[in-house]
Amino acid sequence: MAIDHVGSDRKDSAFQKQKGALKTSRIPIRIQPAEKLPKPPWIRVKAGSYNSHFSEVKKLIASHKLVTVCDEASCPNRGECYGNGTAAFMIMGDKCTRRCPFCDVAHGRPDPPDENEPEKLAETVALLGLSYVVLTSVNRDDLKDGGASHFVDCLKAIRAVSPETRVEILTPDFKGRMDKALDLLCAFPPDIFNHNLETVPRLYLQARPGADYDFSLKLLKEFGNRCPRIPTKSGLMVGLGETDEEIVQVMEDLRAHHVSMLTIGQYLMPSRDHLPVLRYVSLEAFEKLEKIAHKMGFAHAAIGPLVRSSYHADLQAKKAGMK
Incomplete structure (x- = not known):
């Protein structure tokens, strides 16, 4: 499917990747330095071993010139996931x-989507023998459909080669393009539709500039209305300055919008140029939130310090009732 790309007359310098301070220098609310908190003992991750499946997965992904959110977002679980032969693929650059x-x-002006990416992705999934795949993407505000058609192309390619593989998509908000995006996605739906709220509405301008809390809720509800047999899922971080009461309110909002799956994990600062960690949530507090989630009626709630949307996503789906 052809993808319309707009605004192609900018300078080449706009294509450069901006990370760290260069990326965060132009946000609405400046990052306020805070005292670095010591990590509690329950924040521990395993590094990938080059004697394990870690190296094989890394080489295969690199050879197909694919991108994973595991690497690009510096996920703390990537060593374990790669070691187990799994990955969350980030499409569209x-x-x-x-x-x-x-x-x-x-951050930066993205390159045009790679028309060969769906086939390369499908081949990689088949070579790894994956039974469950998570596809996510960067925000593509430069595309007229927000990248929805590329999600569909990737879904079709994977299912053509690996028809038994379940595919979860973790999408951007398609802001300003929701109707067009949902028309495409609901014509060829995934097995699970995931869109993360990330944080509480009070912190949106600070943490998610360009996003809108109510719009994200509307996206989740509208997809559910159009595709009622497909579970919807969302995720939150804690540690950015929110309160437990605010988190519970977001959980209530998600249930009111018929979201059935939930993930909540501890925010970990990628670098000193990112938002600081303002609190480490205790294990007891995570357990309390999990109990509240079950009482609210979530089909599955994965809640804990190192939980991420795509971490053990296959197990999350099974526990939610997916066969």
Whole structure:
């Protein structure tokens, strides 16, 4: 499917990847330095071993010139996931049109989507023998459909080669393009539709400049209305300055918009140029949130310090009832 690309007359310098201070220098609310908090003992991750499946997965992804959110967002779990032969693929490049200061993905004017990416992705999924795949992407505000058609192309390519593979998509908000994006996605839907709210509405201008809390909720609800048999899912971070009460309110908002799957994890600052960690949530507090989530009626809630949207996503889906 052809993708319309707009605004192609900018200078080549705009294509450069901007990370760290260069990325966060132009956001609405300046990052305020804070005392670095010591990491509690429950924040521990395993580094990938080059004697494990880690190296094989890394080489295969690199050989097909694919991108994973595991690497681009500096996910703390990538060693374990690669070691287990799994990955969350980030399609449509590694440069985002937005500058979220919690995220380690680079900002910049993205390159046109690679028309061969769906086939390369499908081949990689088949070679790895994956039964469950997560596809996500950078924000593509430069595309007239927000990149929805490329998601569909990737879905079709994977299912053509690996028809038994389940595919979850973790999408941007398609702001200003929601109707067109949902027309495309609901014509060829994934097995799970995921869109992360990330944080509480009070912190949106600071943490998610360019995004809108109510719009993200509307996207989740509208997809669910159009594709009622497909579970919807969302994720949150804690540690950015929110309160537990605000998190519970967001959980209530998600249930009111018929979202059935939830992830909540601890925010970890990618670098000193990103938003600081303002608190480390205790294990007891995570357990309390998990109990609240189950009482609210979420089909599945993965809640804990190192939980991320795509971390053990296959197990999350099974526990939510997917066969």
